[in-house]
Amino acid sequence: MLSESARMTTAQEASYRIQYPNSKRRAAKVIALDRTSAKIVDEVSRLPWNGASFFTSLSFSAKGSPGAEGGEALQAWLNDLAGHAMNLVAEVASSDFVVVITAAGEDARAVSIIADACKLHNKSLVGLVVPRDGASEEAVGESLNHLRPYTRMLVVASGVDYVEAMLTALRA
Amino acid sequence: MLKPEQNDYVTQTGPGTPMGELFRCYWIPALLSEELPENDCPPVRVKLLSERLLAFRDSEGRLGLIDEFCAHRGVSLWFGRNEDCGLRCPYHGWKFDVTGQCVEVPSEPAESGYAKKIKLKSYPLIEKGGVLWTYMGDPAKQPAEPEFEFCTVPLNQTFSSKRLQENNWLQAMEGGIDSSHVSWLHRGDLSSDPLFKGAAGNKYNMADLSPVFEVVESDGGLLIGARRNAEDDQYYWRITPWVMPTYTGVPPRGDHPIHGHFWIPIDDHNCWAWSYDYHPTRPLSDTEVQAMRDGKGIHVKYVPGTYIPLANKTNDYLMNREAQKAGRTYSGVEGIGMQDASLQESMGPICDRTKENLVGTDNGVIMARHRLMRAAKALAEKGVIPPGVNPEHHKVRQAALLLKRDVHFKDGAKEALVAKKGVRQTSV
Numbered sequence: 001m002l003s004e005s006a007r008m009t010t011a012q013e014a015s016y017r018i019q020y021p022n023s024k025r026r027a028a029k030v031i032a033l034d035r036t037s038a039k040i041v042d043e044v045s046r047l048p049w050n051g052a053s054f055f056t057s058l059s060f061s062a063k064g065s066p067g068a069e070g071g072e073a074l075q076a077w078l079n080d081l082a083g084h085a086m087n088l089v090a091e092v093a094s095s096d097f098v099v100v101i102t103a104a105g106e107d108a109r110a111v112s113i114i115a116d117a118c119k120l121h122n123k124s125l126v127g128l129v130v131p132r133d134g135a136s137e138e139a140v141g142e143s144l145n146h147l148r149p150y151t152r153m154l155v156v157a158s159g160v161d162y163v164e165a166m167l168t169a170l171r172a
Numbered sequence: 173m174l175k176p177e178q179n180d181y182v183t184q185t186g187p188g189t190p191m192g193e194l195f196r197c198y199w200i201p202a203l204l205s206e207e208l209p210e211n212d213c214p215p216v217r218v219k220l221l222s223e224r225l226l227a228f229r230d231s232e233g234r235l236g237l238i239d240e241f242c243a244h245r246g247v248s249l250w251f252g253r254n255e256d257c258g259l260r261c262p263y264h265g266w267k268f269d270v271t272g273q274c275v276e277v278p279s280e281p282a283e284s285g286y287a288k289k290i291k292l293k294s295y296p297l298i299e300k301g302g303v304l305w306t307y308m309g310d311p312a313k314q315p316a317e318p319e320f321e322f323c324t325v326p327l328n329q330t331f332s333s334k335r336l337q338e339n340n341w342l343q344a345m346e347g348g349i350d351s352s353h354v355s356w357l358h359r360g361d362l363s364s365d366p367l368f369k370g371a372a373g374n375k376y377n378m379a380d381l382s383p384v385f386e387v388v389e390s391d392g393g394l395l396i397g398a399r400r401n402a403e404d405d406q407y408y409w410r411i412t413p414w415v416m417p418t419y420t421g422v423p424p425r426g427d428h429p430i431h432g433h434f435w436i437p438i439d440d441h442n443c444w445a446w447s448y449d450y451h452p453t454r455p456l457s458d459t460e461v462q463a464m465r466d467g468k469g470i471h472v473k474y475v476p477g478t479y480i481p482l483a484n485k486t487n488d489y490l491m492n493r494e495a496q497k498a499g500r501t502y503s504g505v506e507g508i509g510m511q512d513a514s515l516q517e518s519m520g521p522i523c524d525r526t527k528e529n530l531v532g533t534d535n536g537v538i539m540a541r542h543r544l545m546r547a548a549k550a551l552a553e554k555g556v557i558p559p560g561v562n563p564e565h566h567k568v569r570q571a572a573l574l575l576k577r578d579v580h581f582k583d584g585a586k587e588a589l590v591a592k593k594g595v596r597q598t599s600v
């Protein structure tokens with residue numbers, strides 16, 4: 001008699017795999033860390049997405065950061081394309097995962113504030129470094145250094161088109 | 173997740189498909205040298221990239237890979253007689269050489285030149301590192317020979333095996349890039365397998381079960397770094413190279429031989445999982461070779477006389493629930509190779525990627541698919557030669573090392589990631 005493993009792996013049995021949805025919409029927060037990546041985020045945000053929200057900059061007042069000692073005092077906002085300022089901590093709290101994007105060699109230090117918010121709410125943070133015309137290996141290395149301490153997954157994107165490919169793959 | 177049309181695009185490798193054309197830009201492993209051990213030995217049926225072929229070694233040791241079927245009336249030349257510098261069809265005696273050229277049509281006078289007009293499709297077959305490689309693309313664009321380190325070291329330093337895996341090549345290859353499964357599926361084997369145990373680095377694997385990942389492009393493909401915390405402001409890095417379209421290297425452990433895989437499509441529902449194991453600077457010991465033959469490490473035990481794994485889908489992979497419960501194996505299946513294969517076959521003949529839910533740590537897999545599709549498109553539309561064709565791209569090495577926390581692994585491991593003759597692998 002044929003084993004069940006042998007039977008279930010046939011093309012014919014593949015047609016009996018049930019087709020009910022196995023996931024719900026996820027809320028991805030995609031945040032640009034600098035001006036160059038803001039342009040990329042702006043462009044990508046115009047495509048149709050499931051539950052993703054896109055932010056082109058971060059602004060904050062006071063010292064410290066949320067989650068850090070004395071960080072309660074910090075007020076940080078994510079600015080979206082329509083010009084709305086959303087509370088960073090609230091956005092992260094309502095997210096399923098957070099993606100930060102920086103262009104190679106740009107100042108990516110804002111990541112630490114976002115990372116603190118992620119830590120506070122236990123959300124995973126993916127970092128994407130996108131290449132920039134003329135950016136050196138050192139510039140890429142510098143960007144990686146900014147992001148490395150905070151991200152669970154850090155990627156040097158092959159090109160701007162990778163941002164879209166990755167977000168699509170993650171069902172953002 | 174992929175869209176249905178993307179899933180078709182990236183998994184189909186038959187003639188005329190974009191990914192099939194991509195594969196036809198490279199030298200790919202076709203057979204083990206041991207399958208054609210001597211001149212005039214029996215021919216071997218080979219199916220690659222959805223083409224049925226026949227390999228043979230003629231009376232003078234020349235290697236050929238030709239259309240399996242006789243040009244006369246289509247019988248399989250596997251029944252043929254391999255003699256006097258050619259393969260003779262046993263039906264009516266037509267004879268072919270290693271290039272597929274018909275050299276004799278007994279019913280026609282030799283002077284008629286009839287035989288000269290008959291030629292079977294053939295592909296070059298070369299021997300390197302105990303492996304017979306073929307190139308199935310345009311003869312005018314045939315690249316230089318492969319230079320992967322395992323096939324350029326002396327033969328006593330290298331060992332390769334292959335096993336049948338009954339699913340599409342891509343889901344198998346993705347397993348080689350997906351470093352995050354190792355802490356789960358293979359955790360039982362780190363301390364027990366003779367080809368892994370005892371390495372100083374193993375303690376970091378066991379102590380930190382949630383590694384953090386970095387993915388960067390290399391000239392030929394990708395470098396996937398997994399890092400774990402180590403002492404003194406350092407990280408323990410395990411770096412996996414992927415060379416397009418299908419070569420992966422498992423980061424080394426201690427002074428054990430280093431290993432990795434190729435996944436070569438047979439057709440869209442089957443592939444050969446190739447496993448190489450070599451040491452850059454010393455011969456493999458008898459104990460190591462014996463362990464490899466016995467199916468340890470990444471190799472498998474076979475059904476005798478075949479390249480079919482002994483634990484396979486017809487016997488439910490010899491599932492052992494007791495070992496699973498006791499934690500000797502994590503999934504209940506024994507051996508690293510079959511732990512991977514059993515799960516990958518269970519995905520179905522072609523994994524339906526429209527239903528998957530990837531997470532951030534799957535970025536290695538996401539980027540590999542992206543690069544494959546991009547390269548296939550550039551090839552189809554502009555004739556761009558894909559990454560990994562240039563033999564310089566083959567000279568990468570997997571590495572396992574400790575680096576200061578603020579060092580980018582691509583810089584810190586720069587030397588370690590290059591294959592250099594006479595230089596030992598970088599490994600802890």
Ligand code: FES
């Ligand atoms: S947990 Fe990854 S496939 Fe099930």
Ligand SMILES: [Fe+2]
Binds near residue numbers: 347354508
């Ligand atoms: Fe594995």
